[in-house]
Amino acid sequence: xxxxxxxxxxxxxxxxxxxxxxxxxxxxxxxxxxxxxxxxxxxxxxxxxxxxxxxxxxxxxxxxxxxxxxxxxxxxxxxxxxxxxxxxxxxxxxxxxxxxxxxxxxxxxxxxxxxxxxxxxxxxxxxxxxxxxxxxxxxxxxxxxxxxxxxxxxxxxxxxxxxxxxxxxxxxxxxxxxxxxxxxxxxxxxxxxxxxxxxxxxxxxxxxxxxxxxxxxxxxxxxxxxxxxxxxxxxxxxxxxxxxxxxxxxxxxxxxxxxxxxxxxxxxxxxxxxxxxxxxxxxxxxxxxxxxxxxxxxxxxxxxxxxxxxxxxxxxxxxxxxxxxxxxxxxxxxxxxxxxxxxxxxxxxxxxxxxxxxxxxxxxxxxxxxxxxxxxxxxxxxxxxxxxxxxxxxxxxxxxxxxxxxxxxxxxxxxxxxxxxxxxxxxxxxxxxxxxxx
Amino acid sequence: xxxxxxxxxxxxxxxxxxxxxxxxxxxxxxxxxxxxxxxxxxxxxxxxxxxxxxxxxxxxxxxxxxxxxxxxxxxxxxxxxxxxxxxxxxxxxxxxxxxxxxxxxxxxxxxxxxxxxxxxxxxxxxxxxxxxxxxxxxxxxxxxxxxxxxxxxxxxxxxxxxxxxxxxxxxxxxxxxxxxxxxxxxxxxxxxxxxxxxxxxxxxxxxxxxxxxxxxxxxxxxxxxxxxxxxxxxxxxxxxxxxxxxxxxxxxxxxxxxxxxxxxxxxxxxxxxxxxxxxxxxxxxxxxxxxxxxxxxxxxxxxxxxxxxxxxxxxxxxxxxxxxxxxxxxxxxxxxxxxxxxxxxxxxxxxxxxxxxxxxxxxxxxxxxxxxxxxxxxxxxxxxxxxxxxxxxxxxxxxxxxxxxxxxxxxxxxxxxxxxxxxxxxxxxxxxxxxxxxxxxxxxxxxxxxxxxxxxxxxxxxxxxxxxxxxxxxxxxxxxxxxxxxxxxxxxxxxxxxxxxxxxxxxxxxxxxxxxxxxxxxxxxxxxxxxxxxxxxxxxxx
Numbered sequence: 001x002x003x004x005x006x007x008x009x010x011x012x013x014x015x016x017x018x019x020x021x022x023x024x025x026x027x028x029x030x031x032x033x034x035x036x037x038x039x040x041x042x043x044x045x046x047x048x049x050x051x052x053x054x055x056x057x058x059x060x061x062x063x064x065x066x067x068x069x070x071x072x073x074x075x076x077x078x079x080x081x082x083x084x085x086x087x088x089x090x091x092x093x094x095x096x097x098x099x100x101x102x103x104x105x106x107x108x109x110x111x112x113x114x115x116x117x118x119x120x121x122x123x124x125x126x127x128x129x130x131x132x133x134x135x136x137x138x139x140x141x142x143x144x145x146x147x148x149x150x151x152x153x154x155x156x157x158x159x160x161x162x163x164x165x166x167x168x169x170x171x172x173x174x175x176x177x178x179x180x181x182x183x184x185x186x187x188x189x190x191x192x193x194x195x196x197x198x199x200x201x202x203x204x205x206x207x208x209x210x211x212x213x214x215x216x217x218x219x220x221x222x223x224x225x226x227x228x229x230x231x232x233x234x235x236x237x238x239x240x241x242x243x244x245x246x247x248x249x250x251x252x253x254x255x256x257x258x259x260x261x262x263x264x265x266x267x268x269x270x271x272x273x274x275x276x277x278x279x280x281x282x283x284x285x286x287x288x289x290x291x292x293x294x295x296x297x298x299x300x301x302x303x304x305x306x307x308x309x310x311x312x313x314x315x316x317x318x319x320x321x322x323x324x325x326x327x328x329x330x331x332x333x334x335x336x337x338x339x340x341x342x343x344x345x346x347x348x349x350x351x352x353x354x355x356x357x358x359x360x361x362x363x364x365x366x367x368x369x370x371x372x373x374x375x376x377x378x379x380x381x382x383x384x385x386x387x388x389x390x391x392x393x394x395x396x397x398x399x400x401x402x403x404x405x406x407x408x409x410x411x412x413x414x415x416x417x418x419x420x421x422x423x424x425x426x427x428x429x430x431x432x433x434x435x436x437x438x
Numbered sequence: 439x440x441x442x443x444x445x446x447x448x449x450x451x452x453x454x455x456x457x458x459x460x461x462x463x464x465x466x467x468x469x470x471x472x473x474x475x476x477x478x479x480x481x482x483x484x485x486x487x488x489x490x491x492x493x494x495x496x497x498x499x500x501x502x503x504x505x506x507x508x509x510x511x512x513x514x515x516x517x518x519x520x521x522x523x524x525x526x527x528x529x530x531x532x533x534x535x536x537x538x539x540x541x542x543x544x545x546x547x548x549x550x551x552x553x554x555x556x557x558x559x560x561x562x563x564x565x566x567x568x569x570x571x572x573x574x575x576x577x578x579x580x581x582x583x584x585x586x587x588x589x590x591x592x593x594x595x596x597x598x599x600x601x602x603x604x605x606x607x608x609x610x611x612x613x614x615x616x617x618x619x620x621x622x623x624x625x626x627x628x629x630x631x632x633x634x635x636x637x638x639x640x641x642x643x644x645x646x647x648x649x650x651x652x653x654x655x656x657x658x659x660x661x662x663x664x665x666x667x668x669x670x671x672x673x674x675x676x677x678x679x680x681x682x683x684x685x686x687x688x689x690x691x692x693x694x695x696x697x698x699x700x701x702x703x704x705x706x707x708x709x710x711x712x713x714x715x716x717x718x719x720x721x722x723x724x725x726x727x728x729x730x731x732x733x734x735x736x737x738x739x740x741x742x743x744x745x746x747x748x749x750x751x752x753x754x755x756x757x758x759x760x761x762x763x764x765x766x767x768x769x770x771x772x773x774x775x776x777x778x779x780x781x782x783x784x785x786x787x788x789x790x791x792x793x794x795x796x797x798x799x800x801x802x803x804x805x806x807x808x809x810x811x812x813x814x815x816x817x818x819x820x821x822x823x824x825x826x827x828x829x830x831x832x833x834x835x836x837x838x839x840x841x842x843x844x845x846x847x848x849x850x851x852x853x854x855x856x857x858x859x860x861x862x863x864x865x866x867x868x869x870x871x872x873x874x875x876x877x878x879x880x881x882x883x884x885x886x887x888x889x890x891x892x893x894x895x896x897x898x899x900x901x902x903x904x905x906x907x908x909x910x911x912x913x914x915x916x917x918x919x920x921x922x923x924x925x926x927x928x929x930x931x932x933x934x935x936x937x938x939x940x941x942x943x944x945x946x947x948x949x950x951x952x953x954x955x956x957x958x959x960x961x962x963x964x965x966x967x968x969x970x971x972x973x974x975x976x977x978x979x980x
Contacts, residue, residue, distance in 0.1 A: 178913055178914070178915075180912065180913065180915065183940075185915065185940045185941050186941060186942070187915070187939060187941060187942060188942055217715060228469065229469070230939075230942065230979070231469065231480055231482070231942075231943065231979035231980055232482075232945070232979050234469050234480055243722075245722075248722050249799070249801060251724050251799065253726075258620055258622065259593070259620075259621055259622075260591065260593040260621065260622060261593050261595070262726070263797075263806075264724075264726060264797050264798065264799055264806045264808075265799075265806065266799055266804060266805050266806050266853065266854060266855055267799060267801075271857065271868075271870070272855060272857075272868045272869075272870040273868040273910075273913065273914065275914060276910065276912075276913040276914025276915065277913070278913065280868070345857070345859070347857075347862065347868075347869070369863065370859070370862075405863070406863075406866055408866065408913055426638075429642045429713070430642060430711075430713050430726055431636050431642055431644045431711070431713075435579070435584065435634075435636065
């Protein structure tokens with residue numbers, strides 16, 4: 001960048017003529033464009049920062065007052081407009097959530113870095129992205145990147161969420177607690193998790209997907225998870241496979257260490273809670289199963305404080321507290337989508353997804369019970385990690401999910417062991433369950 | 439004896455002191471790790487109390503209290519990762535256990551109802567000298583190969599509650615029933631060599647083979663005089679509590695006839711495991727299947743033909759089985775000394791079994807279907823006179839000889855999570871009840887008119903239906919499980935358990951087990967008809 005504005009510019013010779021100047025100006029524009037991490041092509045702009053121009057200036061002005069401030073019950077009303085109701089309730093009624101006080105910190109907004117692969121894949125496939133009649137994205141399994149960088153409908157936003165593969169593969173350690181805020185009883189869980197996207201890949205070869213020879217079963221995404229706590233669940237291991245074909249239900253196998261058996265589980269169990277947490281199987285990573293299981297309607301934008309650059313060590317809580325203190329919140333102008341499952345008897349009457357406009361990650365979602373009451377809130381906190389090819393990619397750092405009706409919470413912290421990892425595909429075979437159980 | 443007590447004391451200290459020390463240190467709530475995570479330690483401490491709610495009037499003389507069990511038990515699991523690199527992985531795994539049932543220490547009648555020797559075998563891990571080691575093996579991975587050498591427990595079954603192809607390890611049924619105690623503690627470990635070859639062939643084929651070089655254990659059925667066993671019979675008019683009746687005699691003979699650790703007594707097994715996808719009527723089915731073969735000894739023996747003796751109630755020759763059992767009955771009726779039983783009079787015989795299993799999620803029925811079939815070739819049987827000649831109840835019949843019969847075992851379960859709207863959100867329930875319905879059939883082939891017993895006398899087949907339901911409250915802190923079994927010979931059980939997991943380590947479980955039976959003489963298992971109990975387990979897992 002500096003050579004355009006500094007002395008280096010003088011190195012250009014006048015005799016090179018206007019043609020040379022035009023070439024330099026054109027090149028400079030391209031470089032300038034890349035320097036803002038945004039690419040324009042065929043009406044596509046990607047990535048799209050949460051704030052630009054005047055909006056960014058206004059935000060910086062607001063941050064002059066609030067950045068670095070600790071927010072507690074005492075001063076929360078001054079920033080209430082930038083907090084979701086769920087956060088506001090927890091922070092103003094901490095005793096309901098097992099705490100004497102719940103606090104958070106305001107930090108300045110920072111634009112996320114976007115990997116070269118994600119930009120390239122988006123620019124390659126987004127211009128021709130279209131939806132099929134059944135709601136599927138055309139060519140699903142052979143495309144990658146964010147399909148609709150300038151979305152018009154809720155369904156397009158949901159597909160954007162689906163297109164964010166967070167480095168294509170990851171290996172992480174997750175430790176969490178199931179917390180009854182009233183009795184202060186807690187149960188700890190520790191898991192190691194290997195996750196692989198088989199399609200929609202943009203950072204790690206093969207791009208955009210594993211070949212049919214390598215992926216004869218048509219897997220879209222899979223994870224392998226081994227439990228290290230609680231004591232009676234040590235070595236319990238599971239594999240879940242999500243298929244490209246949306247008609248195929250997910251397959252789940254669990255090796256239960258205490259029974260020493262590999263058991264198939266019914267995919268219809270997806271609306272059951274996971275090991276007593278407040279999360280159901282579908283909630284994993286915000287939404288784990290096929291996008292076309294739901295209907296979506298766009299609800300505009302919401303400028304809210306969320307944790308996108310969380311320092312995990314700053315999170316704190318006392319025993320029985322179901323909602324983290326120490327969350328480092330920055331403002332982001334979310335895309336808001338109302339989500340309803342096509343199954344009328346689904347456990348949630350509706351969900352509201354708050355999607356990050358830069359990565360299309362889900363920063364949080366709220367869930368409503370069948371009576372339409374506000375039931376749960378699932379906040380995911382992120383950090384930026386080094387990933388394959390010297391890139392940087394935002395991914396999960398920690399989270400909490402609260403049941404507002406029962407004053408119950410589940411939280412976890414994650415240690416990213418490797419992002420953009422090269423994971424052997426044969427890990428996701430049934431035979432691995434017993435073999436890798438310790 | 440004193441030396442053994444000393445060893446028991448050391449074992450008790452070993453099992454109890456280590457966890458106590460670990461509890462006082464800062465630790466993970468899962469397992470505990472040492473030496474840069476190379477050594478993993480986990481285990482448990484439990485107190486298991488069983489209170490009998492239904493004791494027949496004629497059995498009341500065998501106990502002062504209604505306490506059936508007061509069992510303190512400890513388990514310790516050690517995993518040492520000796521080598522871990524890209525080409526080789528070597529793990530050492532050990533699962534050790536110790537227990538002591540103290541009912542016979544404070545209940546004099548119970549104490550006197552069990553012979554001294556059987557009491558010793560029963561109260562702690564002393565039936566065999568290596569009972570305290572449930573598993574101890576080295577586990578080696580290199581490329582697609584995996585070899586496990588040492589004492590191990592093998593689980594081959596897909597279905598629960600009734601075993602069909604899962605036959606490698608015998609069960610210890612002396613204290614309770616499956617479902618109340620965990621399977622890995624009820625199965626008796628065997629010293630074996632087990633190998634796997636994880637192929638890259640289509641279907642994710644895994645080849646598994648087992649060689650058990652002579653380590654044999656029979657099934658351990660409830661001991662006479664203990665809460666789950668029968669009372670000593672026939673009763674001694676002078677001393678009703680005099681231990682060692684017919685049941686004790688049979689157990690003692692079986693134990694003394696148990697084959698030695700000898701290569702000739704080797705058992706072999708082979709299993710092929712695969713995963714196949716099929717498209718059926720527009721639905722994709724992902725099938726997990728196995729094909730297995732087993733060659734080994736039956737876990738219950740039959741008499742040596744030369745030791746059966748004359749099948750007559752007048753035979754009192756104690757060197758024969760019929761004579762000895764007659765003699766024993768007479769000695770109890772006349773209060774004369776207990777005769778010595780004939781040694782090596784029983785024989786554990788080999789048989790073969792071929793098994794097939796399959797499980798898959800079936801989308802149209804929204805559940806998982808599991809099925810197993812086992813064809814057993816030449817299962818040893820005891821013969822008796824036909825009913826016309828000897829109308830005695832099955833277990834009182836005189837033994838005439840031995841024979842073999844083929845048997846077919848079939849087990850099918852359908853597991854489905856059922857969502858109940860009214861349950862969802864109630865006391866923190868997810869609303870889902872995991873439900874499993876089972877059908878189990880055992881069919882004996884050939885003429886059965888002279889078969890003395892294996893299951894029901896002269897019955898060609900037996901059929902069991904099972905139902906298991908599991909649901910949770912308080913975000914899985916509270917788990918309830920209902921298990922029922924109905925055998926068409928009109929016996930079975932209902933068990934209801936409640937498990938509370940309030941925190942990181944403490945575990946509480948209580949339950950009620952109700953048995954019912956038409957006539958215990960019809961069916962061996964129906965002996966449990968008066969064994970109803972409530973129980974409480976308090977445990978610490980680390």
